[in-house]
Each structure stands twice: as structure tokens, then as C-alpha cells.
Amino acid sequence: MTREELRDMARQELEKRNAFRCRLLVCYSSPCLSSGAEAVHKALVAAVKERNLDVDIDVTRTGCVGPCSRGPLVTVRRQGCEDVIYEHVTPELVVRILDEHAVGNAPLAEHVLPQDLPFFTKQHKVVLANSANLDPESLESYVSMGGFTALLKVLEEMSPEQVVEEIKKSGLRGRGGGGFPTGLKWDFVRKATGEKKYIVANGDEGDPGAYMDRTTMESDPFLVLEGMVIAAYAVGADQGYIYVRAEYPLAAERLANAIRKAEKAEILGNRIFGSTFNFRVDIRFGAGAFVCGEETGLLTSIMGRRGQPYPRPPFPAISGLWQCPTLINNVETFGNIAPIINRGGDWYASIGTEKSKGTKIFALAGEINNTGLIEVPMGITLREVVYEIGGGIPNGRGFKAAQTGGPSGGCIPADFLDTPIDYENLAALGSIMGSGGLVIMNDRSCMVDVARFFMDFCRDESCGKCIPCRVGTTQMLRLLEKICNGSAVMEDLDKLRELAEMVQDTSLCGLGFTSPNPTLSTLKYFREEYEAHIRDRKCPVGVCIMNEVPLRELVTELPRRIREEADREKA
Numbered sequence: 001m002t003r004e005e006l007r008d009m010a011r012q013e014l015e016k017r018n019a020f021r022c023r024l025l026v027c028y029s030s031p032c033l034s035s036g037a038e039a040v041h042k043a044l045v046a047a048v049k050e051r052n053l054d055v056d057i058d059v060t061r062t063g064c065v066g067p068c069s070r071g072p073l074v075t076v077r078r079q080g081c082e083d084v085i086y087e088h089v090t091p092e093l094v095v096r097i098l099d100e101h102a103v104g105n106a107p108l109a110e111h112v113l114p115q116d117l118p119f120f121t122k123q124h125k126v127v128l129a130n131s132a133n134l135d136p137e138s139l140e141s142y143v144s145m146g147g148f149t150a151l152l153k154v155l156e157e158m159s160p161e162q163v164v165e166e167i168k169k170s171g172l173r174g175r176g177g178g179g180f181p182t183g184l185k186w187d188f189v190r191k192a193t194g195e196k197k198y199i200v201a202n203g204d205e206g207d208p209g210a211y212m213d214r215t216t217m218e219s220d221p222f223l224v225l226e227g228m229v230i231a232a233y234a235v236g237a238d239q240g241y242i243y244v245r246a247e248y249p250l251a252a253e254r255l256a257n258a259i260r261k262a263e264k265a266e267i268l269g270n271r272i273f274g275s276t277f278n279f280r281v282d283i284r285f286g287a288g289a290f291v292c293g294e295e296t297g298l299l300t301s302i303m304g305r306r307g308q309p310y311p312r313p314p315f316p317a318i319s320g321l322w323q324c325p326t327l328i329n330n331v332e333t334f335g336n337i338a339p340i341i342n343r344g345g346d347w348y349a350s351i352g353t354e355k356s357k358g359t360k361i362f363a364l365a366g367e368i369n370n371t372g373l374i375e376v377p378m379g380i381t382l383r384e385v386v387y388e389i390g391g392g393i394p395n396g397r398g399f400k401a402a403q404t405g406g407p408s409g410g411c412i413p414a415d416f417l418d419t420p421i422d423y424e425n426l427a428a429l430g431s432i433m434g435s436g437g438l439v440i441m442n443d444r445s446c447m448v449d450v451a452r453f454f455m456d457f458c459r460d461e462s463c464g465k466c467i468p469c470r471v472g473t474t475q476m477l478r479l480l481e482k483i484c485n486g487s488a489v490m491e492d493l494d495k496l497r498e499l500a501e502m503v504q505d506t507s508l509c510g511l512g513f514t515s516p517n518p519t520l521s522t523l524k525y526f527r528e529e530y531e532a533h534i535r536d537r538k539c540p541v542g543v544c545i546m547n548e549v550p551l552r553e554l555v556t557e558l559p560r561r562i563r564e565e566a567d568r569e570k571a
Contacts, residue, residue: 001266001273003152006143013144018079020058022102024048025075027132028061029218030211030250031068031372036090040072043091047098057102060141063131063219067119068372075132076101087113118388119370124351124377126359127335131219136254139261142222148267150341154230155275163234164190167337169345171357176202176293176330177405177434177510179356179423185327188317189235192325199232199240199279200321202298202330203251206290207406208457209365210437213331215373216361217244217251220335221258225281227334229272230341232279235327240281242331243298247288255283290407290461293435294509295328297463308463309509330435332361352378356422360433366403366440369394376421383417386440398443401525405434407454407461408514410521411447430521432514446543447526448533451519452480458515469512472503476519483530486537486546493530497523 017023026032026041044059065073070087074094077083084107086097093111100106135141142148154163168183189197201224205213217224228240244252259281262268270278284302291297292307299320301307320326336358340348349357356378362385365371369391376385382402386392393399401411404421410431412419419425423433441450459473479496482488500516500523507513523530532540539546 003156003273006148006152009140010144010146013140017058017144021056021079023058023060023077024098024102025060025062025077025132027063027065027071027073027075028136029064029068029131029215031064032071032073033250035071037072039091040074040089040094044074044094044098047095051098051103053098053103057098060135061137062134063136064128064215064373065132066123066128066372066374067113067370069370070113070372073113076107078102078105083115085113085115086111117370117391119372119374119391122380122384122389123375124359125375126339126348126351127216127223127332127361128219128373128375129339130223131215134220136219136221137257139222139258139265142220146342147222147338148226150338151226151229151233151267152273153341154233155273155277160190160234160236163230163341166345167234167340170336170340170348171345171352171355172333172336172340172348173356173423174329175332175336175360175435176295177408177432179433182329182333185317185329186231186234188315189237189325189327192318194325196239196322196324197235197237198321198324198326199228199235199237200298200302200326200328201228201240201242201334202293202295202328203242203244203248204286204293204298205245205248205435206288206293206461207435207437209439210363210406210435212361212363212373212436214245214248214251216331216335217242217248218254221251221254222262223338224255224331224334225258225262225268227337228281229268229279230337231327231329231334233277235325237327238278238280240279241284241302241321242281243284243286243292243302245288246285252283252285259283289463290457291463291509291511294511296509298328299326306463308465309511311508332436353420353422355424360421360436362436362438364390364438364440367393367397367442367445368440378422379420381418381420382412385421385438386417390440393440393442399440400443400445401441401447401450403431403439403441403450403454403518404437405432405514405517406437407457408432408511408517409434409437410517411441411450411525412521413525415525430517430524432517444541444543446484446539446541447522447529448480448483448539449543451522452477452484454518455480455515458511462511462515466506466508466512468503468506469508469515472499472507472512473515475499476503476516480519482548483533484539484544484546485548486533486544487548487550488534489550489552490531490534492534493523493527 172182173179
């Protein structure tokens with residue numbers, strides 16, 4: 001494919017789109033599909049065909065719109081009019097939308113989702129900018145929105161060194177959790193010696209409640225591919241892998257479709273856009289092991305071995321897949337590359353804070369009115385996310401804590417609601433950015449039980465390779481269970497803290513040394529709840545069933561329980 005052919009493809013797609021008087025966009029991401037979007041789409045297509053409206057009205061399946069709790073979502077786009085988004089659409093309602101709004105130009109006001117909601121207005125979309133507007137299965141749709149112009153620019157106008165410098169200038173940091181400077185990592189791989197180099201996109205997203213990468217792969221798969229190809233050109237790689245969880249079948253399907261169509265158009269494969277540059281991409285599936293989200297565990301899995309981390313150094317940039325230099329970035333990171341190349345590193349660096357540039361995608365979940373996927377500038381406060389974008393806590397309950405970074409993140413109390421969200425501030429509070437999970441808890445949440453839940457998850461997901469993680473998480477879980485069931489003593493709090501710090505300092509990989517974060521943060525900010533469980537043998541919010549006693553109290557407790565049981569039998 002040449003530049004002229006790409007322009008022709010974009011022009012023809014735009015002309016085709018503009019020929020319709022009205023377009024109906026059905027969100028076809030996993031959250032909306034789970035609430036009935038497939039049935040809505042089928043009903044809409046059938047109704048359009050039945051009324052012979054195919055020439056005037058276009059029905060398109062799109063990626064994620066954002067407010068996932070309000071799905072299925074359907075957008076009516078009429079020429080010369082503002083978009084109208086309908087929420088909780090049913091097959092019956094979508095036919096009314098077609099007849100009364102698309103044809104009759106009379107919106108159904110009672111079903112409309114206002115677009116002036118802070119949920120929309122407070123966001124700043126870069127990676128997700130086009131997800132609600134394009135057909136994720138159509139190469140033409142992606143190209144019509146500027147797709148692959150960044151890749152062409154790189155191949156025709158920039159050297160690999162210039163590409164790396166532009167990414168450095170942007171200040172982009174890895175969106176997988178660690179926040180390592182992306183441009184610096186690319187430079188390490190570019191300068192590494194080796195005849196073979198690899199690119200890996202980490203789409204293994206295992207945090208409870210997190211679905212940022214899944215949605216990006218489902219909604220804009222060509223964007224991920226374009227970022228990978230640009231990275232390959234910059235570092236000198238000719239083979240890439242996208243590591244996708246097997247539990248993400250739709251993401252895998254759309255990525256495979258995107259790869260096939262890009263190869264057919266000679267945007268992937270040999271002599272990309274007529275250049276001497278070659279690059280191929282294959283998909284590899286994960287088996288649901290959380291530890292494979294760690295980069296070295298992921299690499300061993302791609303190579304066909306058990307997904308277990310290995311010590312560093314050497315780092316993957318020097319010795320990764322099959323001992324070759326390997327660049328690993330997560331899916332969201334690759335999603336930022338094309339916009340940066342198109343608009344410049346200075347533009348991207350103007351968003352966010354001094355040390356945390358750009359935007360971040362969060363999966364907003366838990367006890368909050370507006371759950372869903374959001375993309376916001378770095379530095380936005382937690383209060384803005386919770387009470388403006390999120391719409392506050394349901395039923396007027398109070399905010400208690402926000403957990404960032406998944407099961408390895410910390411719990412941030414209400415005292416820090418006005419803290420800007422960036423890598424440095426979260427670390428200072430004992431939490432992490434992670435991949436972008438953001439779970440909100442109300443005043444009925446027991447923070448001891450929250451810590452126990454996440455420790456149970458980390459214990460189960462430990463690969464077992466190193467003793468601190470394998471044994472330490474098990475012992476921490478036992479102590480937390482004792483506190484929750486009423487059998488702990490005050491000395492157990494010191495044991496829990498010491499054990500958590502040991503696991504944090506001595507574990508082999510990121511899963512191990514971040515697993516104590518929920519425990520340590522709740523001990524720091526909610527210690528009174530721990531003490532109430534032990535001192536008063538009472539859960540302050542009534543979540544924990546405290547039917548056990550400390551071992552040293554059994555001498556007096558057992559006879560008492562025997563007497564009570566005997567009295568009940570007599571009565």
C-alpha cells in the first residue's frame with residue numbers, strides 16, 4: 001500500500017459514511033454485550049431492512065463508549081445535529097429510536113444520556129479518542145480517522161533515533177504499572193546488540209475489576225498494531241507478539257482480524273508501505289495466571305514454558321525472548337504511540353503533571369454511581385473522579401477508601417481525596433498506579449476484610465517459585481483470617497506488619513513485593529478497625545462473622561459454651 005492508496009481508502013470511507021442521512025452506532029464492547037447489545041443490534045438491523053432504510057440509515061458496531069453500567073448504548077448521529085446517546089437500550093426501545101428519532105427527528109428524551117455529564121466533560125481521551133466512533137473490525141474505518149498516518153510519517157520522514165527521541169520528549173511512562181520511561185526503555189532495546197529483536201504487547205490483565213487493556217484491544221485493535229509497528233521500526237525488531245488472556249475471546253478475535261487485514265493491505269509483513277522494513281505480529285494466549293502479567297513470567301509463557309518470573313538482571317531489553325533483546329510494553333502504552341507521533345511529543349507532554357505526563361485509563365468500579373471506563377489527564381484529583389466523573393456514592397453513603405492498582409495496590413482513605421493522581425503521589429500514599437483498576441468502597445466496607453480478600457487473591461496467584469511470596473502470603477492470609485474471625489491477639493498486628501515488610505523486601509518479582517500493599521495501607525490508615533476486631537471482638541461495620549476466640553481464651557471460653565448449650569437443651 002502507498003500513501004496515495006491510504007488516502008484513497010480514507011476518502012472513499014468518508015464519502016460512504018457521509019452518504020447516509022443518519023448513522024446509528026451500537027456499542028459492541030464486552031460490557032454492553034453482556035447486557036444485551038447483540039440482541040439490540042440484530043433488532044436494529046432487521047428493522048432498518050424491513051423499512052427499506054438501508055440507503056438512508058447506517059448501522060455500525062463500535063467500540064466502548066465509556067459508561068458501562070448504563071449499557072447497552074446506542075448513539076444517533078444525524079448530519080448537522082449533536083450526537084444523542086441512549087442508555088439501557090432494549091430491542092423494543094431501539095425500534096422506537098429508529099422510527100421516532102432517526103426517521104422522525106423526535107428524540108426520546110426520557111431515555112437519553114446527557115452528554116454534558118461530568119463523566120464525559122471531565123475526560124481527556126487520547127487512546128480511547130476513537131473507540132466509540134469506529135468499527136473495530138474495519139480497516140477502512142480506522143484509516144478514515146487518520147489511522148496509519150503516524151506509521152507513514154515514521155517510515156518516510158524519521159530515523160529510528162528520531163522516533164525514540166520523540167517518545168522521550170513526550171514523557172510517556174509505561175502504563176502497565178511500573179511507570180518506567182517508555183522512551184528510555186526503547187533506547188535500551190535499540191542500542192542492545194543482537195541479530196534478532198522482539199516486540200511484545202502485554203495484554204494479560206488479571207486485576208479484579210480491571211478491563212482497560214481488554215477494552216482497548218476490543219475497541220481499537222489497529223491502534224495497538226500501529227504502535228507496535230512504530231516501536232519495531234524504532235528498535236530494529238522484525239517479530240512481535242501480543243499476549244492476550246484466553247478469557248478475552250472478543251479481544252483476541254478482533255486482534256486476529258486486524259492482523260489479517262493489515263497483512264493483506266501490506267501494512268504488516270514484508271516491505272511495509274513499500275519500504276525495506278519488515279514486521280510480523282502473532283497472538284499468544286495466556287491461561288489465566290495473574291503472575292504472567294509480570295514481564296519475565298510473560299516471556300517464559302510465550303516461549304512455551306511454565307509462566308514463572310526469573311531474576312533480573314539481565315533485563316528483557318538485553319536478554320528476553322530466546323535470550324534476544326525484547327521490548328515489552330502494555331497495550332495502553334502502545335495505544336499512545338500513534339497520537340504522539342502525529343501530534344508531537346511536546347503536545348503530549350503538555351498534558352498531566354511535571355513527572356507524570358499524558359492521560360491514564362481507569363476502570364472505575366465498586367460502590368460508585370457511574371461505573372465504567374474513563375481516560376483522564378494525570379494529576380486529576382481523586383475527588384474529581386469519585387464525585388464528578390463517578391457521580392458519587394450510591395444511596396448517599398459516605399466514601400471510605402479507593403483502591404488503586406489492583407490486588408497489589410493500596411487503599412487510600414477520604415483524607416486524601418484531594419490528592420492528584422499520578423505515579424509519585426500514589427507511591428507516597430503506599431499505593432501504585434498499576435494497570436488502572438480503581439475500586440471505590442463506601443462506609444459499609446470492612447477494611448480488614450478488604451485486605452483479607454486481596455491477600456487471598458495474591459496467595460492463590462503466587463507461582464510458588466520463591467519462598468517469601470509462597471509462604472509469606474499464606475502466613476499473612478492466616479493472620480488476616482484470624483483477625484476477621486475473632487481469634488487474633490494484639491501481638492498479631494506486629495507480626496502481620498513485620499511479615500508484610502519481609503515479603504515486600506525479599507520477593508522475586510512484582511507480584512510478591514507488591515502483594516502486601518493492601519495490608520500495609522489499611523494497617524496505616526484504618527488501624528482502629530484492626531484493633532476493634534481484636535480488642536472488642538467486633539467488626540465495626542458488621543461484615544466479619546467473629547465466632548472464634550484467641551487460643552489462650554479457650555480454657556474459659558469452651559466451658560462457657562458447653563454450659564450455654566446445656567442450658568439451651570434444658571429449655
